[in-house]
Amino acid sequence: MVYLMGTEPFYDNVEDPEDYIEEVCHDLYEVWKEALGTSHMPSFAVSHGYIPEEELSRQSLYARMADASEWHWWHRTNQDFVGSLQVLDWVDDRREWPYGEAYTGNAMTKSPYQAGITNFYPFLDGAVGYFFREMGVFGILFHELLHTYDAEHWHGATSTDDRTTVMLPEERGAEDKSCLFFGENYIRHPFVSPCTLSTVHSHIREHMSEV
Numbered sequence: 001m002v003y004l005m006g007t008e009p010f011y012d013n014v015e016d017p018e019d020y021i022e023e024v025c026h027d028l029y030e031v032w033k034e035a036l037g038t039s040h041m042p043s044f045a046v047s048h049g050y051i052p053e054e055e056l057s058r059q060s061l062y063a064r065m066a067d068a069s070e071w072h073w074w075h076r077t078n079q080d081f082v083g084s085l086q087v088l089d090w091v092d093d094r095r096e097w098p099y100g101e102a103y104t105g106n107a108m109t110k111s112p113y114q115a116g117i118t119n120f121y122p123f124l125d126g127a128v129g130y131f132f133r134e135m136g137v138f139g140i141l142f143h144e145l146l147h148t149y150d151a152e153h154w155h156g157a158t159s160t161d162d163r164t165t166v167m168l169p170e171e172r173g174a175e176d177k178s179c180l181f182f183g184e185n186y187i188r189h190p191f192v193s194p195c196t197l198s199t200v201h202s203h204i205r206e207h208m209s210e211v
Contacts, residue, residue: 002045004024005051007088012090047072064087065101065103069103090119100141105148155167165196
C-alpha cells in the first residue's frame with residue numbers, strides 16, 4: 001500500500017488540497033504501472049486529514065520526514081500498515097533544502113520510517129529545477145517513492161533517445177556502476193532503468209510476507 005498525505009501547511013497553501021492529492025495519487029498509480037508494470041504492484045490511497053505543523057521540525061526536510069513518519073505511525077487507522085507513506089509538504093524556506101527526501105528500502109517493512117517527503121513550495125507558480133523540468137513536482141514524488149522501494153541514484157541511466165530516468169542524480173559520478181551511462185540530456189522522465197525495475201521488484205517479493 002502506498003499512502004499519500006499532506007501536512008498542515010500544504011493544506012493551507014494548496015487550493016482544494018484533497019482533490020489535488022487524489023489526482024496525484026491516480027497519476028502515481030498510472031506512472032508506476034507504465035514504468036514498472038503490474039507485477040506485485042502496490043495499491044495507492046489517500047490518507048485523509050493532515051499532519052499538524054506543530055508536530056514537525058523546522059530544522060531540515062529530513063527531520064520533518066522523520067516527524068511525519070512517527071506521527072503517521074502513532075495515528076494510523078490501519079494498525080497493520082506496511083507500505084510507503086508519501087508526505088506532501090510546504091516549507092517556505094530559503095536555505096536551499098532539497099526538493100525531497102526518503103528512507104531508502106524501508107517500504108513494506110515493520111519500521112515506522114517508511115516515508116518519503118516532497119516540498120511543494122519550490123514549485124510555486126510553476127517554477128521547477130532544471131533536472132525535473134519535464135516532470136515537475138510529480139517527478140520528485142515518484143523519485144522519492146522509488147527510493148522507499150530500495151531504488152538508488154546509481155540506477156539512473158540515459159536512453160538512446162537522450163531521455164533520462166527518474167533516478168539519475170544531479171551530479172555525475174559512480175561511472176563504475178553498471179546502470180549509469182550518459183547521453184546528452186539530463187532532464188528526468190517518468191521511466192526507469194533495468195536496475196531500478198529489478199531492484200524494486202526484488203524488494204517487493206522479499207517483503208511480501210510482511211504485508
